[in-house]
Amino acid sequence: MRALRAAATEPALAGFQRDVPILAAPLIDLLQGGPAEPVWHPAQHPGSTLSWGHSPGL
Template sequence: MQRESWRRRYPLFPRLLFVLDGTGPAGIDNRIDALNAATRQLSPLFLHDVPILATAMTELLQHGPAAPVWRPAAQPDHRANWMGARRP
Protein backbone atom coordinates (compact mmCIF):
# COMPACT_ATOMS: atom_id res chain seq x y z
CA MET A 1 0.00 0.00 0.00
CA GLN A 2 1.37 3.40 -0.96
CA ARG A 3 1.61 6.00 1.80
CA GLU A 4 0.22 9.48 1.35
CA SER A 5 2.87 11.89 0.08
CA TRP A 6 2.75 14.04 3.24
CA ARG A 7 3.47 10.96 5.42
CA ARG A 8 6.75 10.39 3.59
CA ARG A 9 7.94 13.80 4.82
CA TYR A 10 6.10 13.89 8.15
CA PRO A 11 5.89 10.41 9.68
CA LEU A 12 4.17 11.79 12.79
CA PHE A 13 1.18 14.07 12.99
CA PRO A 14 1.87 17.24 15.00
CA ARG A 15 0.30 17.65 18.40
CA LEU A 16 -2.79 19.79 18.81
CA LEU A 17 -2.14 22.21 21.67
CA PHE A 18 -5.03 24.32 22.96
CA VAL A 19 -4.19 27.37 25.07
CA LEU A 20 -7.34 28.51 26.86
CA ASP A 21 -7.94 32.04 28.10
CA GLY A 22 -10.68 34.56 28.76
CA THR A 23 -12.28 32.80 31.72
CA GLY A 24 -11.49 31.71 35.26
CA PRO A 25 -10.39 28.29 36.51
CA ALA A 26 -13.94 26.87 36.45
CA GLY A 27 -14.36 28.03 32.85
CA ILE A 28 -11.06 26.41 31.87
CA ASP A 29 -12.19 23.15 33.50
CA ASN A 30 -15.51 23.34 31.60
CA ARG A 31 -13.71 23.90 28.29
CA ILE A 32 -11.35 21.00 28.93
CA ASP A 33 -14.31 18.78 29.88
CA ALA A 34 -15.98 19.77 26.59
CA LEU A 35 -12.78 18.94 24.71
CA ASN A 36 -12.68 15.58 26.49
CA ALA A 37 -16.28 14.89 25.44
CA ALA A 38 -15.44 15.79 21.85
CA THR A 39 -12.50 13.36 21.81
CA ARG A 40 -14.88 10.50 22.54
CA GLN A 41 -16.31 11.06 19.04
CA LEU A 42 -12.89 10.59 17.44
CA SER A 43 -11.31 7.38 16.28
CA PRO A 44 -8.93 5.79 18.82
CA LEU A 45 -6.37 5.62 16.01
CA PHE A 46 -6.60 9.38 15.51
CA LEU A 47 -6.11 9.98 19.24
CA HIS A 48 -3.11 7.66 19.22
CA ASP A 49 -1.54 9.44 16.23
CA VAL A 50 -2.48 13.00 17.18
CA PRO A 51 -1.99 13.94 20.84
CA ILE A 52 -4.47 16.63 21.94
CA LEU A 53 -3.38 18.70 24.94
CA ALA A 54 -4.85 21.80 26.62
CA THR A 55 -3.73 24.29 29.25
CA ALA A 56 -4.71 27.64 30.67
CA MET A 57 -2.81 30.69 29.46
CA THR A 58 -2.11 31.66 33.08
CA GLU A 59 -0.38 28.32 33.77
CA LEU A 60 1.57 28.55 30.54
CA LEU A 61 2.81 32.03 31.37
CA GLN A 62 3.62 31.12 34.97
CA HIS A 63 5.41 27.79 34.40
CA GLY A 64 6.41 27.79 30.72
CA PRO A 65 5.52 25.44 27.86
CA ALA A 66 7.93 22.66 28.89
CA ALA A 67 6.38 22.32 32.37
CA PRO A 68 3.75 19.67 33.09
CA VAL A 69 0.88 22.15 32.65
CA TRP A 70 -0.73 20.34 29.71
CA ARG A 71 -3.82 18.22 30.22
CA PRO A 72 -4.39 15.42 27.68
CA ALA A 73 -7.89 15.81 26.24
CA ALA A 74 -8.59 12.10 26.64
CA GLN A 75 -7.39 12.14 30.29
CA PRO A 76 -8.03 15.65 31.65
CA ASP A 77 -7.16 14.68 35.24
CA HIS A 78 -3.55 13.99 34.24
CA ARG A 79 -0.79 16.52 33.69
CA ALA A 80 1.93 16.23 31.06
CA ASN A 81 4.66 18.24 29.41
CA TRP A 82 4.05 19.46 25.85
CA MET A 83 5.56 16.27 24.46
CA GLY A 84 2.82 14.33 26.26
CA ALA A 85 5.07 12.69 28.86
CA ARG A 86 3.25 12.34 32.13
CA ARG A 87 4.62 13.78 35.31
CA PRO A 88 3.71 12.74 38.86
Protein backbone atom coordinates in the same frame (compact mmCIF):
# COMPACT_ATOMS: atom_id res chain seq x y z
CA MET B 1 -11.54 21.44 27.94
CA ARG B 2 -15.16 20.29 28.04
CA ALA B 3 -15.38 20.46 24.26
CA LEU B 4 -12.11 18.54 23.90
CA ARG B 5 -13.29 15.88 26.36
CA ALA B 6 -16.54 15.53 24.42
CA ALA B 7 -14.61 15.18 21.16
CA ALA B 8 -12.31 12.62 22.80
CA THR B 9 -15.28 10.31 23.34
CA GLU B 10 -16.23 10.43 19.66
CA PRO B 11 -15.61 6.94 18.21
CA ALA B 12 -14.74 8.37 14.79
CA LEU B 13 -11.73 10.15 16.33
CA ALA B 14 -10.32 7.14 18.17
CA GLY B 15 -7.67 6.36 15.54
CA PHE B 16 -6.69 10.00 15.19
CA GLN B 17 -6.20 10.35 18.94
CA ARG B 18 -3.85 7.38 19.03
CA ASP B 19 -1.64 9.08 16.44
CA VAL B 20 -2.01 12.72 17.53
CA PRO B 21 -2.28 13.54 21.24
CA ILE B 22 -4.82 16.28 21.98
CA LEU B 23 -3.46 18.53 24.73
CA ALA B 24 -4.71 21.80 26.23
CA ALA B 25 -3.32 24.12 28.89
CA PRO B 26 -4.83 27.05 30.78
CA LEU B 27 -3.28 30.33 29.71
CA ILE B 28 -2.42 31.28 33.29
CA ASP B 29 -0.41 28.05 33.70
CA LEU B 30 1.44 28.73 30.46
CA LEU B 31 2.26 32.28 31.56
CA GLN B 32 3.45 31.20 35.00
CA GLY B 33 5.33 28.01 34.16
CA GLY B 34 5.97 28.17 30.44
CA PRO B 35 5.04 25.70 27.73
CA ALA B 36 7.80 23.21 28.61
CA GLU B 37 6.41 22.65 32.12
CA PRO B 38 3.84 19.91 32.90
CA VAL B 39 0.83 22.19 32.37
CA TRP B 40 -0.70 20.24 29.49
CA HIS B 41 -3.90 18.22 30.03
CA PRO B 42 -4.64 15.35 27.64
CA ALA B 43 -8.23 15.46 26.39
CA GLN B 44 -8.60 11.74 27.14
CA HIS B 45 -7.35 12.17 30.76
CA PRO B 46 -8.04 15.79 31.80
CA GLY B 47 -7.13 15.17 35.46
CA SER B 48 -3.51 14.43 34.59
CA THR B 49 -0.82 16.83 33.44
CA LEU B 50 2.07 16.31 31.05
CA SER B 51 5.08 18.22 29.84
CA TRP B 52 5.16 19.21 26.19
CA GLY B 53 7.72 16.56 25.26
CA HIS B 54 5.85 13.68 26.88
CA SER B 55 3.62 11.64 24.61
CA PRO B 56 0.74 9.94 26.46
CA GLY B 57 0.57 7.24 23.78
CA LEU B 58 4.17 6.08 24.25
